[in-house]
Amino acid sequence: MPDFIAEWLNQNEIFTAMTIMEYWDGMVTTVHLVFLSLVIGLLVAVPLAILRTVRNPFVSGPVWLYTYLFRGTPLLIQLYIIYYGLAQIEGIQETFWWEIFREPFYPALLAFTLNTAAYTTEIIRGAIVSTPNGEIEAAKAYGMNWFMRMRRIVLPSAARRAVQAYSNEVIFMLHASAIASVVTIVDLTGAARNIYSRFYAPFDAFIFVALCYMALTFILVFAFRKLETHLLKHQRPVSG
Amino acid sequence: MLDLKGYGPALLDGAIVTIELAFLSLALSVALGLVGASAKLSQSRVAKGIATTYTTLIRGVPDLVMMLLFYYGGQVAVNMLSDYIWEAYEIDFFFQFDPFISGVVTIGLIFGAYMTETFRGAFLAVETGQIEAARAYGFTRFHTFRRIMLPQMMRHALPGLGNNWQVLLKTTALVSIIGLTDMVRVAEEAAKAERMPFHFFIPVAFVYLALTAGSELFIKWLDKRANVGVVQGS
Numbered sequence: 332m333p334d335f336i337a338e339w340l341n342q343n344e345i346f347t348a349m350t351i352m353e354y355w356d357g358m359v360t361t362v363h364l365v366f367l368s369l370v371i372g373l374l375v376a377v378p379l380a381i382l383r384t385v386r387n388p389f390v391s392g393p394v395w396l397y398t399y400l401f402r403g404t405p406l407l408i409q410l411y412i413i414y415y416g417l418a419q420i421e422g423i424q425e426t427f428w429w430e431i432f433r434e435p436f437y438p439a440l441l442a443f444t445l446n447t448a449a450y451t452t453e454i455i456r457g458a459i460v461s462t463p464n465g466e467i468e469a470a471k472a473y474g475m476n477w478f479m480r481m482r483r484i485v486l487p488s489a490a491r492r493a494v495q496a497y498s499n500e501v502i503f504m505l506h507a508s509a510i511a512s513v514v515t516i517v518d519l520t521g522a523a524r525n526i527y528s529r530f531y532a533p534f535d536a537f538i539f540v541a542l543c544y545m546a547l548t549f550i551l552v553f554a555f556r557k558l559e560t561h562l563l564k565h566q567r568p569v570s571g
Numbered sequence: 572m573l574d575l576k577g578y579g580p581a582l583l584d585g586a587i588v589t590i591e592l593a594f595l596s597l598a599l600s601v602a603l604g605l606v607g608a609s610a611k612l613s614q615s616r617v618a619k620g621i622a623t624t625y626t627t628l629i630r631g632v633p634d635l636v637m638m639l640l641f642y643y644g645g646q647v648a649v650n651m652l653s654d655y656i657w658e659a660y661e662i663d664f665f666f667q668f669d670p671f672i673s674g675v676v677t678i679g680l681i682f683g684a685y686m687t688e689t690f691r692g693a694f695l696a697v698e699t700g701q702i703e704a705a706r707a708y709g710f711t712r713f714h715t716f717r718r719i720m721l722p723q724m725m726r727h728a729l730p731g732l733g734n735n736w737q738v739l740l741k742t743t744a745l746v747s748i749i750g751l752t753d754m755v756r757v758a759e760e761a762a763k764a765e766r767m768p769f770h771f772f773i774p775v776a777f778v779y780l781a782l783t784a785g786s787e788l789f790i791k792w793l794d795k796r797a798n799v800g801v802v803q804g805s
Contacts (some may be wrong), residue, residue, distance in 0.1 A: 403783045404776040405744035411759060412776070415768035506633035513748050520636055533643035537636055545631035 345535045350526050357522030358543060364436070364518065365508045368443035369501060375448040380455035381481065394452065401449035406507050410442040414514045435514045443511075447504050454496045458489035491562045498555035502548055509544075519543055573774065578761040582771075585754030586778055592674055592743050592753065597736060599679025604686020611691050622687060629684035635745055637681060642673040642749045674746035682739050689731035693724040726797040733790035737783055744779075754778065 383394040401409065417423065417432045431437050462485050470484040512521035523540035527533055560567075575582060610622035629637075646668040653665045697720055705715040747755035758771040765771070 400776075400780070403780040405741040405755070405779055407744040407747070407755060408772055408776045408779065411755075411762070412768060412772045415762055416772070419766070419768055502630075506635075509633035509635040510745065510748070512635075520633065520639070523636070524639065527639075527643060533640060533647055537640035537644060541632040541636050541640065544633055544636060545628070548631040 343535075345526065345530050345532055346539075353517075353522045353526065354519065354540070354543065357517055357519040357540075358547075360436075360516065360521075361505075361508055361511075361518040362547070364440060364443065364511060364516070365505050368440055368447055368508075369504060371440075371444045372447035372451055375444070376451035376455055377486070379448065379452040380459060383452060383456045384459050398449040398452050401446055402453070406442065406446050407510050407513070409446055410439060410510060410514060413442045413445075414438040435511075435516050439511045439514055439516055443504065443508065446507075447500065450500050450503075451497065454493050454500060455489060457496075458493035459485060461492060462488055494555065494559055494562055498551070498559075501555070502551055505547060505551065506544070575771075575774075576761065576765055576767075578757060578771065581752075581757045582754050582761075582775070585752060585757040588671070588751065588753045589743050589755075590782075592671065592678070592746060592751070593740050595675045596678035596682065596739060596743070599675060600682035600686050600735070600739070601732075603679060603683025604690045607683060607687030608690035608694055611687065612694055626684040626687050629681055634677065634681050634742055635748065638673060638677040638745060638749055641677045642668065642670060645673055645676075670746060670749045670751035673749060674743070674751055678739060678742055678746075681742070682735055685735045685738075686732070689728050689735060690724065692731070693726075693728035694720060696727040697723045726801070729790065729794050729797055733786070733794075736786060736790070740782055740786065741779065 379394050379397075383391050383398070385391050414435065417438055423429050423432070466484055466488060467480065470480045475483065508518060509520040511518045512524055515521075517525065519540050523536045527536035530536070607622045607625060610618040613619065649666060649668055653663075656662050656664045701719050701723065702715060705719045710718065743753065744755045747753050747759065750756070754775050758775045762768040762771040
């Protein structure tokens with residue numbers, strides 16, 4: 332380690348082992364929260380996106396309404412409604428659900444999941460709708476039924492078209508997760524806010540956390556770029 | 572009828588604050604976006620470098636963190652600056668960094684980066700022949716920009732601009748966290764005091780929904796107008 336960094340680390344009062352641990356715990360919480368909401372959100376979004384493409388308005392209508400409501404309002408409001416609202420449901424405090432939802436982590440997880448599922452549903456729907464007709468006709472000509480067609484032809488081809496937009500949604504979700512700190516969750520931003528109020532040092536506390544988020548963002552961007560080249564390998568021009 | 576328990580006027584004031592905040596940030600972000608896009612497309616490597624650093628930095632950091640940095644950090648910076656000015660020139664210079672200003676600056680800066688990308692793409696979509704023709708007519712650089720580039724790029728920029736506006740509108744809710752009494756803040760206080768979260772947050776959610784739905788219609792109308800005379804392929 333260069334001497335000036337060692338010297339600076341010895342002199343400063345803010346970046347001690349204690350606060351670094353706080354930031355680390357915060358990062359674990361952020362990654363945990365974002366990862367879980369993205370995975371559950373994606374699992375919910377795929378069937379919803381398929382339902383959204385169904386011609387019957389009684390099937391696609393409710394899904395449209397759900398995505399419209401969650402995409403048209405701020406995530407912060409959704410979080411507040413779920414966080415403050417769940418405690419107000421009659422009788423919830425007597426059931427086992429209360430054991431889960433009294434922790435701020437689970438209301439936040441629910442809000443983030445519902446929000447990302449709404450955006451992801453629309454992304455996947457767009458990709459499904461733009462499947463080239465020839466691919467579907469070919470699948471029909473091979474005698475594939477609806478289910479097999481969906482599983483083998485439509486969804487894999489839609490995934491390739493959706494991955495670019497979905498990577499934006501993942502990064503958006505990582506950044507949006509910062510609001511978890513307002514419902515007393517100590518995520519990365521929560522750790523930074525605690526350290527700010529202890530030392531009254533806004534630049535150290537928030538610039539450091541900004542760098543942490545930036546590192547996470549660039550890791551995601553890199554991973555998605557890899558995934559994209561992997562998924563679109565067959566479309567790469569042949570070269571010597 | 573909806574009974575807001577006497578919080579109605581405060582919520583209405585909050586809604587006006589939200590709308591003011593959104594429009595001021597939009598103006599700042601469009602200005603920054605035009606400057607940023609011009610810088611990215613300019614010949615100067617320094618300008619290109621600054622614009623690229625700006626858009627990359629902004630897209631890596633959450634909006635809330637940026638807002639907290641500007642709000643808490645901005646005041647510390649102003650205090651340091653005023654101390655310096657007092658010691659050096661004995662001029663009493665001070666201003667309070669309030670949540671509204673921090674909100675406008677932060678949201679403007681963040682969406683300025685997104686607007687930069689939108690406008691860059693839109694400028695590139697204007698045919699070079701148009702610019703060459705303007706030059707041939709003896710237009711100055713400014714006139715070329717004002718009369719040829721701007722009106723033609725707007726058509727290409729509108730969809731992106733509309734999307735950015737929709738996201739910006741929802742981002743304004745975050746300013747309640749640093750203490751601005753916008754409608755989210757009022758609703759939060761009312762919900763806590765009355766212990767009725769649904770009663771106050773759901774109407775506010777519907778105000779946002781109305782704003783985004785209204786904007787969608789307006790953008791569609793603008794888009795139609797901007798594309799008058801353009802033959803669209805099927």
